[in-house]
Amino acid sequence: MKRMKLFLATAVLASATLFPGLLPAGDKLNLNTATEQDLMKLPEMSEARARAILGYRKSTGEFIQVDELELIPQVKPIYGKIKDLVVVE
Amino acid sequence: MTRRRAGWLMATGLWLVTAGAAAATAAELATIAEQHGQWEMSYGAVYYRAFGFVQNKSSKPIKYVKLQLDLLDAGGKSVYSTIGYNQKAEALGTVEGEGADTVKRSSPEETLKKIEALKPGEKDLFRIGVSKDDIPKKPKFKSYQLKIVEVK
Numbered sequence: 001m002k003r004m005k006l007f008l009a010t011a012v013l014a015s016a017t018l019f020p021g022l023l024p025a026g027d028k029l030n031l032n033t034a035t036e037q038d039l040m041k042l043p044e045m046s047e048a049r050a051r052a053i054l055g056y057r058k059s060t061g062e063f064i065q066v067d068e069l070e071l072i073p074q075v076k077p078i079y080g081k082i083k084d085l086v087v088v089e
Numbered sequence: 090m091t092r093r094r095a096g097w098l099m100a101t102g103l104w105l106v107t108a109g110a111a112a113a114t115a116a117e118l119a120t121i122a123e124q125h126g127q128w129e130m131s132y133g134a135v136y137y138r139a140f141g142f143v144q145n146k147s148s149k150p151i152k153y154v155k156l157q158l159d160l161l162d163a164g165g166k167s168v169y170s171t172i173g174y175n176q177k178a179e180a181l182g183t184v185e186g187e188g189a190d191t192v193k194r195s196s197p198e199e200t201l202k203k204i205e206a207l208k209p210g211e212k213d214l215f216r217i218g219v220s221k222d223d224i225p226k227k228p229k230f231k232s233y234q235l236k237i238v239e240v241k
Contacts, residue, residue, distance in 0.1 A: 060135045071130045
């Protein structure tokens with residue numbers, strides 16, 4: 001058990017060192033409060049995509065469902081990769 | 090029990106039986122053959138739209154199928170409800186939005202006469218849209234429910 005804990009701790013530390021910008025596993029991003037910097041932690045997210053999400057939120061109001069991301073043309077191609085990493089609260 | 094109270098109870102019971110029979114009839118006459126729900130954007134406005142097909146299950150033509158769309162929260166409670174009709178009978182629906190008050194409307198009887206009936210077994214499209222502006226922000230809806238409330 002001790003070995004397993006040590007292995008997990010090492011793995012988490014290693015991933016945080018190797019991929020500093022990525023979202024830690026288990027932490028989901030709230031689309032209604034996320035900043036551009038927060039969004040940039042999502043896989044395959046670019047500045048243009050992050051700004052498009054913020055622009056959509058500003059023009060149509062807060063997200064009601066995560067599925068709304070599919071309406072943003074810049075984000076649609078990566079929707080499948082990010083939908084499980086975000087929430088709407 | 091007074092005679093008046095007994096009469097009231099009988100009337101309530103009769104109403105419940107009649108209402109139950111009417112609901113059963115609607116479900117027997119038509120069915121939702123296919124349904125989907127998704128977000129859509131049109132000219133910058135965002136809508137949640139439920140769409141699909143209804144089918145005439147009866148042996149007689151039917152004039153319209155009236156549907157109720159409910160947006161449900163995580164606990165299954167309705168947070169928004171609206172009514173719609175099959176595509177051929179969409180004229181029976183209400184006109185909403187800018188300029189709606191300027192639209193000249195025929196009487197329901199006249200509108201009904203103009204509607205092409207659904208033949209036995211025939212399917213027809215339905216679309217019920219809700220503007221994002223009208224959907225409550227809290228509690229957020231998680232799913233939708235469609236049911237047939239009236240068939241004529």
